[in-house]
Amino acid sequence: MKINKDLDKKISDFPGELSYIAKLLLQELEAGRKSNASIEEMIREEIRELVLEEEGK
Amino acid sequence: MKLIEISLNNFRQFYGKQKIEFAGGDENITIVFGENGKGKTGIFRALMFGLYGSTHIQQDNPKEKIHLVNFLAMDRNPNMPIDTTVKLVFEHKGRKYEINRLARGYKTGSEITEKIMDAELNITDEQGNYSAEPITDENEIKNILNGILDESIKDFFLFDAEKIETLAKTDAQVKAEVKNGIVKLLQIDKLEGAINLLKRLHSSEKRRITSSSHNLDLTRKQNDIDTLTEDIANIQEKMSLKEENKVSCALEIERIEAQLAENEDVKRIQEKLNAEKDKKNLHVRLAKDKKNEIKGELIANGPHLIMKDTYYSVKNYLDQILVDQKDLIPIEVIEKSLKDLVCACCGNDLHENKDHLNHIELLKNNFKRSELTPLITQITSSIHDYGLEEDEILSSIDSKLREFREIKDGIEEIEREIDRYSVDVQQKAQEQENLKNLEVTLNDKKAYLRELEVEVETLKIQMSEKEKSLDALEKEFTRLLRDNESLRIDSKILQYIETLKERFEAVFKEYSDEMRSKLTAETTEIFKTLIDRKDKDLVKRIDINEKYEIDIMGWDNINITQDISQGQRQVVALSFITSLAKVAAGGSEDINFPLFMDTPFGRISGNNRDHLIDNIPNLTSQWVLLLTDTELSRTEEMRFKSTGKLGKWYKLDQIEPGHSDIVEIQVNETMSTRG
Numbered sequence: 001m002k003i004n005k006d007l008d009k010k011i012s013d014f015p016g017e018l019s020y021i022a023k024l025l026l027q028e029l030e031a032g033r034k035s036n037a038s039i040e041e042m043i044r045e046e047i048r049e050l051v052l053e054e055e056g057k
Numbered sequence: 058m059k060l061i062e063i064s065l066n067n068f069r070q071f072y073g074k075q076k077i078e079f080a081g082g083d084e085n086i087t088i089v090f091g092e093n094g095k096g097k098t099g100i101f102r103a104l105m106f107g108l109y110g111s112t113h114i115q116q117d118n119p120k121e122k123i124h125l126v127n128f129l130a131m132d133r134n135p136n137m138p139i140d141t142t143v144k145l146v147f148e149h150k151g152r153k154y155e156i157n158r159l160a161r162g163y164k165t166g167s168e169i170t171e172k173i174m175d176a177e178l179n180i181t182d183e184q185g186n187y188s189a190e191p192i193t194d195e196n197e198i199k200n201i202l203n204g205i206l207d208e209s210i211k212d213f214f215l216f217d218a219e220k221i222e223t224l225a226k227t228d229a230q231v232k233a234e235v236k237n238g239i240v241k242l243l244q245i246d247k248l249e250g251a252i253n254l255l256k257r258l259h260s261s262e263k264r265r266i267t268s269s270s271h272n273l274d275l276t277r278k279q280n281d282i283d284t285l286t287e288d289i290a291n292i293q294e295k296m297s298l299k300e301e302n303k304v305s306c307a308l309e310i311e312r313i314e315a316q317l318a319e320n321e322d323v324k325r326i327q328e329k330l331n332a333e334k335d336k337k338n339l340h341v342r343l344a345k346d347k348k349n350e351i352k353g354e355l356i357a358n359g360p361h362l363i364m365k366d367t368y369y370s371v372k373n374y375l376d377q378i379l380v381d382q383k384d385l386i387p388i389e390v391i392e393k394s395l396k397d398l399v400c401a402c403c404g405n406d407l408h409e410n411k412d413h414l415n416h417i418e419l420l421k422n423n424f425k426r427s428e429l430t431p432l433i434t435q436i437t438s439s440i441h442d443y444g445l446e447e448d449e450i451l452s453s454i455d456s457k458l459r460e461f462r463e464i465k466d467g468i469e470e471i472e473r474e475i476d477r478y479s480v481d482v483q484q485k486a487q488e489q490e491n492l493k494n495l496e497v498t499l500n501d502k503k504a505y506l507r508e509l510e511v512e513v514e515t516l517k518i519q520m521s522e523k524e525k526s527l528d529a530l531e532k533e534f535t536r537l538l539r540d541n542e543s544l545r546i547d548s549k550i551l552q553y554i555e556t557l558k559e560r561f562e563a564v565f566k567e568y569s570d571e572m573r574s575k576l577t578a579e580t581t582e583i584f585k586t587l588i589d590r591k592d593k594d595l596v597k598r599i600d601i602n603e604k605y606e607i608d609i610m611g612w613d614n615i616n617i618t619q620d621i622s623q624g625q626r627q628v629v630a631l632s633f634i635t636s637l638a639k640v641a642a643g644g645s646e647d648i649n650f651p652l653f654m655d656t657p658f659g660r661i662s663g664n665n666r667d668h669l670i671d672n673i674p675n676l677t678s679q680w681v682l683l684l685t686d687t688e689l690s691r692t693e694e695m696r697f698k699s700t701g702k703l704g705k706w707y708k709l710d711q712i713e714p715g716h717s718d719i720v721e722i723q724v725n726e727t728m729s730t731r732g
Binding site for chain 2: 003004018021022031039043048052054055
């Protein structure tokens with residue numbers, strides 16, 4: 001199931017990479033295939049990469 | 058999602074192979090017409106079995122076994138396995154899905170054993186490439202199909218009459234269903250899930266950083282934070298318990314008040330009974346008075362009435378005596394005639410009629426007064442007077458007797474009412490005895506509820522103070538983290554998680570409010586389209602309130618949810634379902650799912666049916682209707698045909714018990730069996 005159009009638009013307004021991470025989080029929750037723990041780990045890794053990328057600039 | 062066809066083999070009433078092709082495109086209405094018991098709901102079951110492997114639908118008792126395999130096929134092949142298959146073909150976003158499900162049944166003696174067997178899903182992609190291998194893993198099939206139309210919200214698109222009946226009610230279960238439908242369809246539950254996940258991630262990340270930093274200040278702060286967080290969790294738990302108690306206490310109060318209201322009924326019946334008894338006493342007094350009046354009248358006039366015939370024969374006899382007597386002409390008349398010389402009887406001048414004069418003088422000479430004459434005159438005069446009054450007396454007695462009869466009839470009627478109320482009161486007398494106990498319990502419960510409210514408020518204040526302290530500690534922790542150069546990256550990660558959570562929280566509130574207001578606007582607009590013109594002004598708007606309950610507001614902004622008729626409520630339910638589907642589909646003009654309705658017109662009036670028939674085909678991409686003969690009279694049939702949207706038309710024919718056939722009818726033929 002796709003993210004609802006109105007909701008997608010609001011998430012798209014999140015600053016920078018946070019929008020991508022937020023959509024990823026919602027899609028994983030929507031798909032319901034992964035456990036919450038593995039989604040948490042995935043989000044943590046995404047944010048960590050984002051921070052390291054910023055630090056590297 | 059667009060339904061293409063469903064094929065059945067030995068499924069429920071449908072013996073052998075049967076098929077329905079669904080209408081789509083401009084002519085998007087498919088009607089399956091069948092009288093009760095011919096298998097309409099069997100078609101609905103086949104769809105549910107095909108899509109989700111469900112053996113039960115909403116109207117079934119989940120504990121009762123539902124057989125899918127055709128009984129006739131099993132009877133004709135005892136002790137042999139009989140397969141029932143459902144093949145459902147549909148399209149979704151350019152892909153074509155074909156799902157085959159199999160169930161197997163055996164009949165040995167009167168014992169039937171059934172087993173759900175394999176399922177197989179074939180997908181053809183947008184380019185027409187057929188999947189190399191069918192998908193047979195039940196979980197994978199379930200995931201794919203739930204991705205298209207989640208099973209938990211399917212009831213908003215594929216529903217039986219029961220669903221409309223349910224949604225049209227206003228009880229707690231319905232409110233929960235409506236809320237569940239909204240939060241799932243609009244993915245509000247996913248937002249909530251994201252917020253909770255980020256909260257957990259934030260706190261676990263903080264703990265990880267603290268333990269790996271070996272920084273005593275940070276560790277101390279984190280310990281303080283953990284202690285406070287635990288305190289808050291405990292307070293929250295207490296509050297939840299108190300809130301639960303509040304809810305159950307409020308429900309208990311509601312239940313007792315309802316019981317008391319019933320007892321109020323007893324009181325009201327008792328009052329009516331007493332009023333009827335008073336009325337009876339009054340009528341009895343009136344009857345007694347009337348009886349006395351009649352008695353007086355009969356005493357005064359009764360003898361005359363009884364003697365009436367005798368009177369008249371006596372009068373005739375006495376009249377004859379007077380004629381025969383010599384003193385027929387009184388002496389006074391004779392003397393006056395002689396004195397005036399004019400006959401007092403005929404007016405002749407006695408100067409000119411000497412014969413007359415001589416005759417009168419002879420009468421005077423021969424006159425002998427009879428002693429009886431005055432008496433006879435008096436008797437005949439009385440009888441004459443009575444004759445004049447007779448009709449009046451009879452009419453008076455007659456009308457009094459009628460009035461008496463009416464009063465007596467009234468008393469009988471009142472006695473019947475008294476009997477009826479007495480039975481009612483007796484039946485509820487036991488409850489009345491409990492009335493006092495109930496009132497005591499009610500007061501106790503109300504006091505307990507007030508107590509709970511005070512406790513909850515106290516806990517809220519405690520929690521608010523703890524949260525302020527926690528907030529200060531968190532800020533302190535963040536400052537320590539930021540000041541520690543070696544933890545800069547970890548600090549930024551934590552900051553991002555916090556920012557993401559705050560963003561989601563802001564969206565959650567904003568999006569929920571927007572969706573509710575969209576649903577309010579859509580439901581109201583669709584309701585105005587679907588409802589009969591005369592009822593249009595009844596409703597100003599249909600609100601979806603903060604608790605996701607449906608509130609129907611009248612023109613003066615008064616909540617009239619409880620005041621509208623069941624039929625009107627069903628149109629509200631249909632409007633809500635349709636608008637929810639539309640908003641969930643992203644507000645596109647067409648709903649991207651078929652609306653599949655089993656006997657939806659049950660309580661909806663003729664005019665409202667017309668409006669539904671005219672307008673639903675424009676709101677949805679496909680409308681599949683299973684209709685019974687009371688829902689498809691000639692009027693509805695003509696209406697369907699006049700829309701130009703009728704694409705497919707089927708009739709269910711019962712060949713023999715346990716054997717119905719699906720027969721396609723040309724859309725220009727007549728289907729309805731009733732006027």
